[in-house]
Amino acid sequence: MNRRSFLQKSAIATAAAPTIIGGMPLLASSPSSALGSNFMNNDNIVIIIQLFGGNDGLNTIVPAEDDNYYNLRPGISVVKDTAVRILGSDVFLHPALVENVHNGGMLNLLEQGNLAVIENVGYENPNLSHFRSTDIWLSGINSSNPDVRLDTGWVGRYFERNLTNFPLVIPEDPLAIQIGGSLSMLLKSQSGDMGITLRDPDSFFQKGAGLTPDEDYFDPATNNYQEEFNFIRTIAKQSDVYSQKVKAAFDKGTNVVNYSQGFAQQLRLISRLISGGLKSKVYMCFMGGFDTHVQQQQSDNLGFHPSLLNNLSNGICQFMDDAIQQGFGEKVVGLTISEFGRRPFENGSRGTDHGAASVQFVFGRNVNAAVYGNPPDLENFTNNGDIVYQNDYRRVYVDILESWFEETPETIEQILGAKVNRLGTIKKRVTSVPELIEPVNGTPFDLYPNPSRGNSVCSFLLKHPTNVSLTIYDTRGVAVKKIYNGHLNSGFHTIPLTVANSGSFVAVLEANGYHYTSNFSVTR
Amino acid sequence: MNRRGLFQSLMGLQSTNLTDVPTTQTVKSVADMSEKTSPLTRHEATHLLRRVTFGPTPELVNQITGKTPREAVELLLGPDDVTPSTTPGPWIDNPNENPEGIGSAELKNQIEGLMQSNYRSLVNWWLEQMRIEGSTASEKLTLFWSGHFTSEFTFDEYFMPPQLLYRQNLLIRKDRLLNFKALVEDITLDPAMLFYLGGVQNNKGKPNENYARELMELYTCGIGFYTEGDVKEAARVLTGWRANGFLYEPYPNGYFKTYFFPQAHDVEAKQFMGETIPSRTTDSNNESQVREQEVRVLINILFDKRANAIARFISRKMYNFFVYSNGAEVDENALTEMSNTFVSNNFLIRPLLVKLFTSNHFYSTEVMGVQIKTPAEFLIGMQRSIGTALSNTIATMVQLNQELMDPPDVSGWPGYRTWISTATYPTRRNVAESYFRGLSDTVLNQFIRKFPDYTNVRTLAKDLISYFLPVAVSTTREEFYTQELLGNTLDFDYEWPTILNDPVRTARGVRNMLVSMSKAPDFQLC
Incomplete structure (x- = not known):
C-alpha cells in the first residue's frame, strides 16, 4: 500500500496537456464538451x-x-x-x-x-x-x-x-x-x-x-x-x-x-x-x-x-x-x-x-x-x-x-434574472458581423405615432433574414415589455406595440448584435 | 438549489415585512431538537468540544466521554462569572493623549505606535486566554459576541483606544451567558461602541444615524423589521452620549467611562416603532433619567415589538456559529425551537445554548464535520490538540484574515467559505505542517499515551483520526494512516509494542501521521 493509490482520476494530472477552446486553455482529463461554445471568444x-x-x-x-x-x-x-x-x-x-x-x-x-x-x-x-x-x-x-x-x-x-x-x-x-x-x-x-x-x-x-x-x-x-x-x-x-x-x-x-x-x-x-x-x-x-x-x-x-x-x-x-x-x-x-x-x-x-x-x-x-x-x-x-x-x-x-x-x-x-437595457458605455473591439438594418429616410427604424396614446407601430427594413428582438424599457433601463423576439425574413416589417401606462420609454430594436434606439412617450 | 428556482422566487419580491413574524424558509429538517439523553461516545464528546471550545484536548475528551450531553454542557459552559487571571498589562489603566489633535508629527507617531503596540498586547493576551482555557467554553462565546457587537481597532482614519477595546471585551465576557437584552443596553452605551459607530458625535438637530441603524440591522432584529423612520428616531433618542478615551479630555465619570452631555441631547418627543418617547424638560435632561427613560425605553420597545424577530435573528447567528455556517442550510425546526426557548426565557443566553448543545440535532451525523474551521479554531485548536504553543499566532491570524477586535467591517467576519481561499489555504497548510513537524519526540510520546488504548496500533489510529478529523475516513485512508504509525515498513501490527519502546521510532510514526492528516481537506473542517 503506498501513496500512489490515493492519486485520483480527476485531479489535475501533471502530465495533462492543456486543451485550448476559444482562446481559453483548460486543464482537463474530461473532454471539451465541458465548455460552452462561445466561451471566452476574445481576450478582453x-x-x-x-x-x-x-x-x-x-x-x-x-x-x-x-x-x-x-x-x-x-x-x-x-x-x-x-x-x-x-x-x-x-x-x-x-x-x-x-x-x-x-x-x-x-x-x-x-x-x-x-x-x-x-x-x-x-x-x-x-x-x-x-x-x-x-x-x-x-x-x-x-x-x-x-x-x-x-x-x-x-x-x-x-x-x-x-x-x-x-x-x-x-x-x-x-x-x-x-x-x-x-x-x-x-x-x-x-x-x-x-x-x-x-x-x-x-x-x-x-x-x-x-x-x-x-x-x-x-x-x-x-x-x-x-x-x-x-x-x-x-x-x-x-x-x-x-x-x-x-x-x-x-x-x-x-x-x-x-x-x-x-x-x-x-x-x-x-x-x-x-x-x-x-x-x-x-x-x-x-x-x-x-x-x-x-x-x-x-x-x-x-x-x-x-x-x-x-x-x-x-x-x-x-x-x-x-x-x-x-x-x-x-x-x-x-x-x-x-x-x-x-x-x-x-x-x-x-x-x-x-x-x-x-x-x-x-x-x-x-x-x-x-x-x-x-x-x-x-x-x-x-x-x-x-x-x-x-x-x-x-x-x-x-x-x-x-x-x-x-x-x-x-x-x-x-x-x-431581468431584462435590462444597455447604457452604451463600451465599444465592441472588433465588429465582424454586418449590419442588417437598412435605414429608410435616414433612420434605421421608425416609431409612429410618437407621442402616442399607447398604440404605435415600429417599422424597419431588413436586408437579410435574421433574429430580431424589440423591447420597451423605462428611462432607467429596466424592461417594461418584450414586444417581439424571433426570426424574420428580409424585407420591410411593421410590428405594432402597445404600452399600457403613460410615461417616457425607450424602444430598442436588436438585430445581428446591433442595437437601434428610439425614445418615445405615451399619454393615455 | 437550482438557479431557475432562485430567479422565479425573485420575481416581484419587493415588499417590506414590518410585522414581528419572520418568514419561514424552506423546511429542511434533519433531526429533532429533543434532548439527547444517552451518554456521549468518544466521537460525540470530541464533536461537542470542537464546536463549543477552541478544540479538544485529550484530557477533556476523556473527561466528558460517557457523560450525558446535559452534564457535559453544564461543565463546559461553567459558572456565569469567570475572570481572567491576568491582564494584558498596566497600560490598560493609563490613558494616552489623543493623537488626532497633536501638531508634532513625531509625538503623534509615537502615540500611535504606542496604541498599536498596546493593541497587539491585548490581542496576544486574548489568544493566550483561548489557548490555555481549561474546561470552560467562555472564550469561544466571548469571540462570538465580539464578532457580533463589532468594534474595530482601525476604522476609517482613526485608531480606537485599546483601553476601550479591553473594557468592551470584559463587558462581553461578563454578559456572555446572561441576558441578551441587558447586553444590548450595556453595549449601546459602551465607550468603544460610542467611539466606533459615531455615538460620541451624535448631536441634536443633525443626528448621526450610524449606531441606530446597526443596532437594528446587525445587532438585534435584522433587516426587514424596521423602517428608515425608526432609524432616524432611534438616532435622535441616542443623541448626547460621550465617552472618555484619552488623556486631557473630559472624564466626568472617570477615565474610559461614558458620560452624558445634555446640550447635545434632543429633548423633543420621539416616535419609535409606533410608541412615543415623551419630550423632557431641562431639569430631567440628565444622565440617569435619559438613560432610564430613553435609552432603556428604546431597547424595551425594540424587544417588545420585535421579540420574535430578535430571537430568530440571534438564534440563526448562533446556529451559524456553532452548527453550520452555510446560511442557506439552517435547519428551520432547530431555529424555531431555539427562538421559542430564547423568548420564553426572556432572552437569557444560557438556556438557549443548553437547548442547542443537548439536542439530538446537534449530534446528528448530518451536521458533523460540516463546519469550516475559523482561523481561531484552526490555530488555537491545533495548539490545544497537542498542548504546545505556536510562535507568533497573532501574525498568522492576520494572514488568515481574522484580526481579533478588528474585523473587516461593522458586520464582523463574513465567515463560512470566505475563510478558505487561495490566499489563506496555503498558509494554513504550511503552518500546520511546520507545527506538527516541529513537535519533539518527548512531546509526541507523551501525547499518544493520553489515549486509552494506545498500545493497540489499530485503536490508536482510529482514536487519532477521530481526534483530528471530524468524520470517519475511508478504510483505505485509515489503513494508510495506520501504516504511517508503523513506519511504513510492512503491515505487521505486532511490531507496534516494539516500536513503542523506541521513542524515536514512535515519534517519527506519529509525526508522519499527523502531518499527513493535516494535509487532508477534512483537517480544515470541524
Missing part, C-alpha cells in the same frame, strides 16, 4: 473597483451650479471656483480627482476619450444597509426582500454557465483574480468559487506548490460534509496550479509607470499580471473607508473623502497610462461600484449618512467617453429624502456582458 479583460462604505456621489461629481447643493451642505461642499468643470458641460469633478493626480487626472482621462461618468446610478427601492445593498450590487439582482438570499455574483454566474464540469475541470489560468481579502460574492457561483484571491505572487508561489491533496473528491457529494470537503479540495488544487501560473506571469510582466502607495498598488499588480500574459478575464480590487459619517471634508477641499478620491483617481490614471504605453489599453475596461451614495444633506458630524443614488466611472480605451445622465435633482427626493436614481445599476453590467464578453441578450437576461 474587466477590472472592477469596489468602493466600500457608500461613496458620496455629490462630492465626487459636484453639482456646482445648483444652489441647493450649497444649502444642503454648508460645511462640506466644494466651492464652485475650486470644482473642475468638464469642458462644455454643467458637470464638475471634485478637484481631488484632478489636482495632484498622475497625467492630468480624470479630466484628462475624459478628454482623451478614456472615461465615462454616469450620474445617479441606483435601483428601485433603495436599501440603506451596507451589506444588503452591496449584495444587490455584487449579485446583480435587485431584491430588498431579506428573505431572498443573495449568495452568488453576476460574474460568478457568467463563468458558471460556461463551465459545466467545474470543478472537476478547471481553466488553465484563473478566471478571475481578486487582490487581497476574502473572495467576493461577485465571483461566487452555485458550483463554487470562480476566482482566486491573491496577495503576493512570490509568497503564493512558494506556499502553493504541491498542495493538491492526495484524497479524492466525493463525486458526487451526497451531503454537506462532502460538499465542504470538495470545496476545500478545489481551493487546494487551485492554489497549487495557479500559484505557478501567476508567478510566471508576474515574472514576465512589467510596469512602465510609477504607482502611488496604497490603493494604486493593487492596480500596479493587475497591470503587471496582464503585461505578463495572464489570461484571467476579471480582476477585482477593493477600497474601503467611504462610509463617511464623520469629518469627511474640510473647507479647503482636503480631508478624508478627498484623499480617497485622490487615491482612486491616481490609481486609475496610472494604470491607464501604464496600459496604453504597454499596448494593452485596448483590451481592458474598468468600472467602479459602490453600494450607495450619501444623504444629500450633511449630518451634525461634518459627514453624511447612508443615501441612495450615486455616481459611477467606466474607464478604458474602448469606452464611449461622455457624461451619462443629468446632474442630480436636489429638489425632488425619494420619500426618505434621498437622491432619485436615473440609471439602473445593471446597465453597465449589460454593457460588459454584451459588448465586452459578447454574450447574447438571452444569456444576459438569464444571468441577471
Whole structure:
C-alpha cells in the first residue's frame, strides 16, 4: 500500500496537456464538451473597483451650479471656483480627482476619450444597509426582500454557465483574480468559487506548490460534509496550479509607470499580471473607508473623502497610462461600484449618512467617453429624502456582458434574472458581423405615432433574414415589455406595440448584435 | 438549489415585512431538537468540544466521554462569572493623549505606535486566554459576541483606544451567558461602541444615524423589521452620549467611562416603532433619567415589538456559529425551537445554548464535520490538540484574515467559505505542517499515551483520526494512516509494542501521521 493509490482520476494530472477552446486553455482529463461554445471568444479583460462604505456621489461629481447643493451642505461642499468643470458641460469633478493626480487626472482621462461618468446610478427601492445593498450590487439582482438570499455574483454566474464540469475541470489560468481579502460574492457561483484571491505572487508561489491533496473528491457529494470537503479540495488544487501560473506571469510582466502607495498598488499588480500574459478575464480590487459619517471634508477641499478620491483617481490614471504605453489599453475596461451614495444633506458630524443614488466611472480605451445622465435633482427626493436614481445599476453590467464578453441578450437576461437595457458605455473591439438594418429616410427604424396614446407601430427594413428582438424599457433601463423576439425574413416589417401606462420609454430594436434606439412617450 | 428556482422566487419580491413574524424558509429538517439523553461516545464528546471550545484536548475528551450531553454542557459552559487571571498589562489603566489633535508629527507617531503596540498586547493576551482555557467554553462565546457587537481597532482614519477595546471585551465576557437584552443596553452605551459607530458625535438637530441603524440591522432584529423612520428616531433618542478615551479630555465619570452631555441631547418627543418617547424638560435632561427613560425605553420597545424577530435573528447567528455556517442550510425546526426557548426565557443566553448543545440535532451525523474551521479554531485548536504553543499566532491570524477586535467591517467576519481561499489555504497548510513537524519526540510520546488504548496500533489510529478529523475516513485512508504509525515498513501490527519502546521510532510514526492528516481537506473542517 503506498501513496500512489490515493492519486485520483480527476485531479489535475501533471502530465495533462492543456486543451485550448476559444482562446481559453483548460486543464482537463474530461473532454471539451465541458465548455460552452462561445466561451471566452476574445481576450478582453474587466477590472472592477469596489468602493466600500457608500461613496458620496455629490462630492465626487459636484453639482456646482445648483444652489441647493450649497444649502444642503454648508460645511462640506466644494466651492464652485475650486470644482473642475468638464469642458462644455454643467458637470464638475471634485478637484481631488484632478489636482495632484498622475497625467492630468480624470479630466484628462475624459478628454482623451478614456472615461465615462454616469450620474445617479441606483435601483428601485433603495436599501440603506451596507451589506444588503452591496449584495444587490455584487449579485446583480435587485431584491430588498431579506428573505431572498443573495449568495452568488453576476460574474460568478457568467463563468458558471460556461463551465459545466467545474470543478472537476478547471481553466488553465484563473478566471478571475481578486487582490487581497476574502473572495467576493461577485465571483461566487452555485458550483463554487470562480476566482482566486491573491496577495503576493512570490509568497503564493512558494506556499502553493504541491498542495493538491492526495484524497479524492466525493463525486458526487451526497451531503454537506462532502460538499465542504470538495470545496476545500478545489481551493487546494487551485492554489497549487495557479500559484505557478501567476508567478510566471508576474515574472514576465512589467510596469512602465510609477504607482502611488496604497490603493494604486493593487492596480500596479493587475497591470503587471496582464503585461505578463495572464489570461484571467476579471480582476477585482477593493477600497474601503467611504462610509463617511464623520469629518469627511474640510473647507479647503482636503480631508478624508478627498484623499480617497485622490487615491482612486491616481490609481486609475496610472494604470491607464501604464496600459496604453504597454499596448494593452485596448483590451481592458474598468468600472467602479459602490453600494450607495450619501444623504444629500450633511449630518451634525461634518459627514453624511447612508443615501441612495450615486455616481459611477467606466474607464478604458474602448469606452464611449461622455457624461451619462443629468446632474442630480436636489429638489425632488425619494420619500426618505434621498437622491432619485436615473440609471439602473445593471446597465453597465449589460454593457460588459454584451459588448465586452459578447454574450447574447438571452444569456444576459438569464444571468441577471431581468431584462435590462444597455447604457452604451463600451465599444465592441472588433465588429465582424454586418449590419442588417437598412435605414429608410435616414433612420434605421421608425416609431409612429410618437407621442402616442399607447398604440404605435415600429417599422424597419431588413436586408437579410435574421433574429430580431424589440423591447420597451423605462428611462432607467429596466424592461417594461418584450414586444417581439424571433426570426424574420428580409424585407420591410411593421410590428405594432402597445404600452399600457403613460410615461417616457425607450424602444430598442436588436438585430445581428446591433442595437437601434428610439425614445418615445405615451399619454393615455 | 437550482438557479431557475432562485430567479422565479425573485420575481416581484419587493415588499417590506414590518410585522414581528419572520418568514419561514424552506423546511429542511434533519433531526429533532429533543434532548439527547444517552451518554456521549468518544466521537460525540470530541464533536461537542470542537464546536463549543477552541478544540479538544485529550484530557477533556476523556473527561466528558460517557457523560450525558446535559452534564457535559453544564461543565463546559461553567459558572456565569469567570475572570481572567491576568491582564494584558498596566497600560490598560493609563490613558494616552489623543493623537488626532497633536501638531508634532513625531509625538503623534509615537502615540500611535504606542496604541498599536498596546493593541497587539491585548490581542496576544486574548489568544493566550483561548489557548490555555481549561474546561470552560467562555472564550469561544466571548469571540462570538465580539464578532457580533463589532468594534474595530482601525476604522476609517482613526485608531480606537485599546483601553476601550479591553473594557468592551470584559463587558462581553461578563454578559456572555446572561441576558441578551441587558447586553444590548450595556453595549449601546459602551465607550468603544460610542467611539466606533459615531455615538460620541451624535448631536441634536443633525443626528448621526450610524449606531441606530446597526443596532437594528446587525445587532438585534435584522433587516426587514424596521423602517428608515425608526432609524432616524432611534438616532435622535441616542443623541448626547460621550465617552472618555484619552488623556486631557473630559472624564466626568472617570477615565474610559461614558458620560452624558445634555446640550447635545434632543429633548423633543420621539416616535419609535409606533410608541412615543415623551419630550423632557431641562431639569430631567440628565444622565440617569435619559438613560432610564430613553435609552432603556428604546431597547424595551425594540424587544417588545420585535421579540420574535430578535430571537430568530440571534438564534440563526448562533446556529451559524456553532452548527453550520452555510446560511442557506439552517435547519428551520432547530431555529424555531431555539427562538421559542430564547423568548420564553426572556432572552437569557444560557438556556438557549443548553437547548442547542443537548439536542439530538446537534449530534446528528448530518451536521458533523460540516463546519469550516475559523482561523481561531484552526490555530488555537491545533495548539490545544497537542498542548504546545505556536510562535507568533497573532501574525498568522492576520494572514488568515481574522484580526481579533478588528474585523473587516461593522458586520464582523463574513465567515463560512470566505475563510478558505487561495490566499489563506496555503498558509494554513504550511503552518500546520511546520507545527506538527516541529513537535519533539518527548512531546509526541507523551501525547499518544493520553489515549486509552494506545498500545493497540489499530485503536490508536482510529482514536487519532477521530481526534483530528471530524468524520470517519475511508478504510483505505485509515489503513494508510495506520501504516504511517508503523513506519511504513510492512503491515505487521505486532511490531507496534516494539516500536513503542523506541521513542524515536514512535515519534517519527506519529509525526508522519499527523502531518499527513493535516494535509487532508477534512483537517480544515470541524
